[in-house]
Amino acid sequence: MNLLVIGSGGREHALAWKLSQSSRIRKVYVAPGNAGTALEPGLENIPFTAISDLVAFAQKEKIALTVVGPESPLADGIVDVFDAAGLKIFGPTKKAAQLEASKTFAKAFMQRHGIPTAASASFDNPSEAHHYIEQKEGPIVIKADGLAAGKGVVIAMTLADAHEAIDTMLIENKLGEAGARILIEDYLEGEEASFIVMSDGRNVLPLATSQDHKRLLDNDKGPNTGGMGAYSPAQIVSPTLHAKIMREIITPTIQGMARDGELYTGFLYAGLMITPKGEVKVLEFNCRLGDPETQPIMLRLKSDLTILLEHAMNRTLDKVEIEWDRRAALGVVMAAEGYPGEPRKNDAITGLAEIMINQSSTDDFHIFHSGTVFGNQGKNEILTAGGRILCVTALGENIKLAHQRAYDIASKIHFKGCQMRHDIGYKGIGNHDK
Numbered sequence: 001m002n003l004l005v006i007g008s009g010g011r012e013h014a015l016a017w018k019l020s021q022s023s024r025i026r027k028v029y030v031a032p033g034n035a036g037t038a039l040e041p042g043l044e045n046i047p048f049t050a051i052s053d054l055v056a057f058a059q060k061e062k063i064a065l066t067v068v069g070p071e072s073p074l075a076d077g078i079v080d081v082f083d084a085a086g087l088k089i090f091g092p093t094k095k096a097a098q099l100e101a102s103k104t105f106a107k108a109f110m111q112r113h114g115i116p117t118a119a120s121a122s123f124d125n126p127s128e129a130h131h132y133i134e135q136k137e138g139p140i141v142i143k144a145d146g147l148a149a150g151k152g153v154v155i156a157m158t159l160a161d162a163h164e165a166i167d168t169m170l171i172e173n174k175l176g177e178a179g180a181r182i183l184i185e186d187y188l189e190g191e192e193a194s195f196i197v198m199s200d201g202r203n204v205l206p207l208a209t210s211q212d213h214k215r216l217l218d219n220d221k222g223p224n225t226g227g228m229g230a231y232s233p234a235q236i237v238s239p240t241l242h243a244k245i246m247r248e249i250i251t252p253t254i255q256g257m258a259r260d261g262e263l264y265t266g267f268l269y270a271g272l273m274i275t276p277k278g279e280v281k282v283l284e285f286n287c288r289l290g291d292p293e294t295q296p297i298m299l300r301l302k303s304d305l306t307i308l309l310e311h312a313m314n315r316t317l318d319k320v321e322i323e324w325d326r327r328a329a330l331g332v333v334m335a336a337e338g339y340p341g342e343p344r345k346n347d348a349i350t351g352l353a354e355i356m357i358n359q360s361s362t363d364d365f366h367i368f369h370s371g372t373v374f375g376n377q378g379k380n381e382i383l384t385a386g387g388r389i390l391c392v393t394a395l396g397e398n399i400k401l402a403h404q405r406a407y408d409i410a411s412k413i414h415f416k417g418c419q420m421r422h423d424i425g426y427k428g429i430g431n432h433d434k
């Protein structure tokens with residue numbers, strides 16, 4: 001059978017790569033994909049992004065299942081449109097995707113169903129928002145309600161910064177519609193973890209735990225990004241904590257959606273803060289897999305992903321087990337100069353083709369592409385074309401060895417202005433493997 005993966009980032013490269021390894025699969029189309037998915041055996045890029053074009057393609061090619069990578073097609077209702085056309089697609093409906101697409105919706109949902117999260121209030125009126133924070137002190141968090149491509153959260157260290165963020169969103173409309181409503185949230189201290197599950201609407205299959213590194217620079221300094229690297233497993237999530245997260249957060253969320261009349265089918269990503277007291281609170285929900293968390297997670301996944309997805313579509317996820325490589329995996333992101341602002345583009349990437357030619361799916365590493373395109377010389381010339389460019393992902397007996405392997409490979413790849421953190425996985429190494 002043939003499958004379709006929607007998206008063009010490292011997450012989609014990893015997802016399509018993993019799907020293509022199943023003996024049941026002839027081809028995995030990626031729409032629109034990147035240079036990495038174009039080079040990968042078993043994958044083929046197609047140049048469509050409009051939902052109507054994707055539906056027509058899926059009908060014509062008799063696509064057995066479509067898997068959606070990023071949030072925006074989900075928020076736009078791609079699942080509803082495919083469903084109406086009788087096409088199989090894995091992801092939440094437009095209504096269910098509101099868990100990510102509207103932070104106000106997500107907060108009200110969590111409050112209604114007793115799911116732990118930071119105290120907050122929602123505003124579209126700037127003077128009411130300014131008045132609310134008068135009674136607070138810094139730090140405090142200002143969040144745009146809608147999807148803002150990672151730019152919608154301001155951690156205001158002082159009240160002056162918070163007042164400024166309110167004006168930026170509600171008066172100057174810097175984030176457009178996404179920032180026309182804001183959420184003001186209490187600041188939480190602790191360590192973050194990403195908890196990602198597959199849901200069939202009733203049953204849940206948790207994926208391996210992982211930890212992202214959101215800040216641009218070493219030691220969690222600099223601006224927030226989409227993620228500069230990730231590793232799996234996240235040892236902060238002990239078996240006891242895992243059970244607590246399932247009990248207090250994941251199960252009530254899936255049951256709450258069902259009770260509200262909107263079954264949640266798809267990947268669900270809970271961004272969590274684990275407080276020093278051991279409490280777990282939801283920072284955000286995403287209605288999709290994480291990027292770059294997916295890259296190390298897919299490298300560790302031993303089960304056939306097509307079989308897991310089939311169970312998810314048939315609402316039989318309770319009947320399947322998932323198998324993981326017991327080794328750790330770690331991915332380091334190589335990003336363009338200027339990221340997370342305006343990235344520099346069209347720089348040649350050297351050292352990459354040599355490594356990719358010899359790469360096999362049984363290797364202990366894989367290079368997943370994000371913002372890459374071919375230059376005029378076709379497949380022999382790969383150029384930068386976005387913020388995050390590559391995620392070099394490797395397995396190792398422990399996080400420290402996975403870190404060394406990934407960085408060893410990354411050190412052979414070069415492009416002008418490359419930004420890369422040097423401490424991916426250090427929290428995991430510090431805790432357990434030193």
Ligand code: AMP
Nearest residue numbers: 118141153185186187188214271283284
């Ligand atoms: P979000 O998109 O809501 O996950 O926010 C992006 C990042 O901002 C998170 O990964 C955290 O690092 C940080 N953040 C969000 N909300 C809070 C909060 N209430 N307290 C502390 N940090 C937060």
Ligand code: GLY
Nearest residue numbers: 226227290291292
């Ligand atoms: N890495 C964070 C995210 O995908 O939202």
